Amino acid sequence: MSSIVLETRGLTKHYGGVQALNDADVILHEGEHIAIVGDNGAGKSTFVRNITGVERPTAGQMLFGGELVDFHSPLEAREAGIETVYQNLALADHLDVPANIFLGREEYHFRLGPLSWLNKRKMRSESERLLAQTGIKIPDLSQLLMGMSGGQRQCVAISRAAGWGSKLIIMDEPTAALGVQETTRVETIIRGLKDKGIPVILVSHNLRQVFKLVDRILVFRQGRIVGSLDAQETDGNAVVSLITGLDQGVHENASYI
Ligand SMILES: Nc1ncnc2c1ncn2[C@@H]1O[C@H](COP(=O)(O)OP(=O)(O)O)[C@@H](O)[C@H]1O
Ligand SMILES: [Mg+2]
Secondary structure: OOEEEEEEEEEEEEEEEEEEEEEEEEEEEOOOOOEEEOOOOHHHHHHHHHHOOOOOOOOEEEEOOOEEEOOHHHHHHHHHHHHEOOOOOOOOOOOOHHHOOOOOOOOEEEOHHHHEEEEEEHHHHHHHHHHHHHHHOOOOOEEEEEOOOOHHHHHHHHHHHHHHOOOOEEEEEOOOOOOHHHHHHHHHHHHHHOOOOOEEEEEEHHHHHHHHOOOOEEEEEEEEEEEEEEEHHHOOHHHHHHHHHOOOOOOHHHHHH
């Protein structure tokens, strides 16, 4: 078995009386792509927020690259090599593509408060290189993000995530707001990450997408992990049964398929 990138032990998050996540034990291996599926409110985003430093867990532990970690902020998770892409794109609308890719990692000729001088040329050429790696075509990099389609914006977000030598990329419903073509584009990028050996955790409602892309499917239900299935050895019915907690013969819920 290849080495373990991420491991959570008993990861738990309660919001007052709401037990959003209970005792999540997850192991992700080097190069592995896993999906997290589950009904609305199952705890998927809570899991993501608690491994990426957005929130602190109520209980449990997390190991990253074999070391115990305890991220106090998303920045700490990023610095450790965990990049996250959300459905609601965390991009700056009023900035252009290079400025977004370098958000929080700006390159300077020199840095002295208001006298700082951004190295725009370097940021631009680096951005071109990153976008080329992911196969994304954006005709004019100096275009502001607010003028771009959802798909282009999401591609910028994923390039940013993929481009920093990240050790793990987490995507929470990355295509939920996208059209068919844009979704295909993002799926191609995710496949590229697989080829590069970068592990991915993909939260998705779209089971077709999940079966196309990942090695393993984790099913969350009411804050618990109720299944870990090899994508090659299971099918949509089995996954839907676990999502709903009902036998497929009794409960047909086509909206998941
Ligand atoms: N900040 C919060 N405060 C209180 N309850 C929350 C908060 N965030 C999420 N929850 C609750 O936790 C549960 C899990 O939510 P979430 O992780 O967003 O589910 P999913 O992403 O699977 O749809 C839900 O019952 C949700 O209402
Ligand atoms: Mg969610």
